[in-house]
Amino acid sequence: xxxxxxxxxxxxxxxxxxxxxxxxxxxxLQDDFLRESYGHLKEFVLGPGKRLRPVSMIMAFSAVNGSGxxxxxxxxxxxxxxxxxxxxxxxxxxxxxxxxxxxxKPTMHKLFEQKFREKFNDRHHYGDLFSSHSKRFAVSMAxxxxxxxxxxxxxxxxxxxxxxxxxxxxxxMFNGAYSKTNEGQMxxxxxxxxxxxxxxxxxxxxxxKTASLFSASLKFGAMMNNARPSQLDAxxxxxxxxxxxxxxxxxxxxxxxxxxxxxxxxxxIRKGNKTLITxxxxxxxxxxxxxxxxxxxxxSASEKxxxxxxxxxxxxxALEYAANYANELAKAxxxxxxxxxxxxxxxxxxxxxxxxxxxxxx
Numbered sequence: 219x220x221x222x223x224x225x226x227x228x229x230x231x232x233x234x235x236x237x238x239x240x241x242x243x244x245x246x247l248q249d250d251f252l253r254e255s256y257g258h259l260k261e262f263v264l265g266p267g268k269r270l271r272p273v274s275m276i277m278a279f280s281a282v283n284g285s286g287x288x289x290x291x292x293x294x295x296x297x298x299x300x301x302x303x304x305x306x307x308x309x310x311x312x313x314x315x316x317x318x319x320x321x322x323k324p325t326m327h328k329l330f331e332q333k334f335r336e337k338f339n340d341r342h343h344y345g346d347l348f349s350s351h352s353k354r355f356a357v358s359m360a361x362x363x364x365x366x367x368x369x370x371x372x373x374x375x376x377x378x379x380x381x382x383x384x385x386x387x388x389x390x391m392f393n394g395a396y397s398k399t400n401e402g403q404m405x406x407x408x409x410x411x412x413x414x415x416x417x418x419x420x421x422x423x424x425x426x427k428t429a430s431l432f433s434a435s436l437k438f439g440a441m442m443n444n445a446r447p448s449q450l451d452a453x454x455x456x457x458x459x460x461x462x463x464x465x466x467x468x469x470x471x472x473x474x475x476x477x478x479x480x481x482x483x484x485x486x487i488r489k490g491n492k493t494l495i496t497x498x499x500x501x502x503x504x505x506x507x508x509x510x511x512x513x514x515x516x517x518s519a520s521e522k523x524x525x526x527x528x529x530x531x532x533x534x535x536a537l538e539y540a541a542n543y544a545n546e547l548a549k550a551x552x553x554x555x556x557x558x559x560x561x562x563x564x565x566x567x568x569x570x571x572x573x574x575x576x577x578x579x580x
Contacts, residue, residue, distance in 0.1 A: 221570035228273040228297075236263055236298050239374060255359070258329060259367055263298075263305045265321040271300035271435040274457075274571065278439035281564020282449050293442055296378055296388075300435040302371050303392055307399050307431075309364035313357060314403065315489060326363050331356035368396060380442070388438055395434035402427025406491070413512055414500055415492045421462065424494075429461035452558035456568065459551035464575040466544040469493035470537060471579070473528050484524045490516025494543065499534040507533075541576075548572040 219227070240260035247253045279293040311317075312325035319325065324332065334340065334352040341351055348354040375388045405423035409415045436453045437445075445453075472486040472493070486493050496515065500508055507530045513519075514527040531537065551572045555565060 221567065221574060224277070224567060225268050225270070225273055228276050229267075229269040231276075231294055232269045232272045232297050232301065233264055235294050236260070236301065239295075239298055239370075243370070255363065256366075258326070259363055262309070262320075262326060262363075263301060263367070265323060267321065269301060270571075271304060271432060272297035274432070274568075275300055275435040275439035277564055277567050278436040278445075278453060279443045281560035281567070282440045282445040282453075282558070283443045289443075292379075293439055296374065296380070296438075296442070299371050299374055299388070299392060299438070300431060302367055302374070303396055303399075303431055306364045306368040306371075307396070307403070309360055309367065311403065313360050313364075314407070325360070327356040327360035329356075330359040371396075384441065387441065391434050391438055395431045398426045398430035402430070409492045410490045410516065412492070415497050417494070417497055420492060420494055420497050424462055424465045425458060428465040429458045432461040432464075433457040449558050449560075452554050456551045456554040456558065456572075459547045459554060460568075460572050460575050463544040463547035463551065463572070466494050466540050466547070467576050467578060469495050470540055470544075473531060473537075484528060487515055487524065487527055488517070488519065495531055495536040495540045498536040498539050499531040502534040502536070503530055544576045548576045551575075 237260070240256065240263070244253050244256045244260070247256060275297050276290060276293045280290045308320065309326045312320055313327055317325050318328050323329075331352050334355045338351070338355075343349060343351050343354050345354070348357070371392055372389050375385055375392070378385065380388065402423050402425070405419070406427060409419055409423060433454050436457045437450050440450055440453055469486065473484055473495070475483050482488075487496070492515075496511070499511060503511065511527050511530050514523050519527070552569055555568050555572070558565075558568075560568065
């Protein structure tokens with residue numbers, strides 16, 4: 219079975235598990251408003267996406283100990299855990315970035331802003347942070363929705379049929395990944411305000427923000443099927459390299475019009491995000507080009523200025539540098555994969571994943 223076919227097969231399985239989990243939670247609620255709110259959470263988690271983390275978790279389970287296939291169903295209910303952690307961070311990321319659209323639908327705070335205006339009369343809010351009651355309601359609800367979603371991770375694990383010792387390990391692992399992801403977001407916010415950022419700073423931020431949850435997903439899946447410590451170490455190293463390669467490819471896709479990242483070209487530039495390509499371009503460009511690029515980063519630049527900024531980035535050699543960096547990470551990931559001693563199906567899947575990370579266009 220080809221990589222994309224495997225992703226599609228298990229995505230449908232994961233989505234069915236997400237639906238069952240949320241339906242049970244919603245059925246237990248007495249309050250109509252809470253039922254509606256949890257329904258929005260369910261819809262958000264089931265939004266369009268490849269479910270790469272949960273699918274990789276299932277594949278890691280099956281890969282580490284024989285064929286794995288005959289008992290992989292054990293991993294299905296818990297495969298939703300990394301997706302819920304991920305979606306919790308997305309809800310909060312959308313608040314931080316003030317994004318209006320996520321996966322072609324309103325972000326959680328924009329949804330609740332619309333809901334407020336449908337049900338209540340909006341009016342001015344006299345506070346330090348918000349100008350209207352609808353804005354205060356929307357941001358507050360999105361914060362709480364993200365918190366609730368992350369709390370469901372622990373309940374999903376603790377209500378499962380895992381051994382108690384493994385439950386505790388899982389909770390600690392995903393709590394740790396959640397903390398690291400938030401630390402990465404904190405670093406991202408900090409370096410976005412700096413004019414010049416060292417490559418090491420970017421990699422440290424990306425490793426925390428992107429790699430930690432992917433690593434936890436693979437290692438937890440393998441742990442459930444009694445993986446050896448050497449396999450867990452190898453999968454951890456593999457996942458760190460692949461996740462960084464994936465993130466760098468994301469950075470590249472942001473300024474290539476032919477690629478389909480699902481948002482306007484140069485979004486990272488408009489937000490002021492310091493990606494590997496902007497870090498490199500700022501280091502290698504002339505003073506005039508550096509000044510022009512800094513003038514566009516984090517601004518509501520015109521289309522003409524954005525095109526100029528992208529030209530500066532391309533002229534600096536940043537795209538080639540980033541692509542080579544990502545490819546080297548993919549190669550390193552494959553070397554780590556060999557040490558994991560997976561079965562044939564699992565090895566091929568994760569080898570294909572490394573290729574997918576650097577060759578995808580959407």
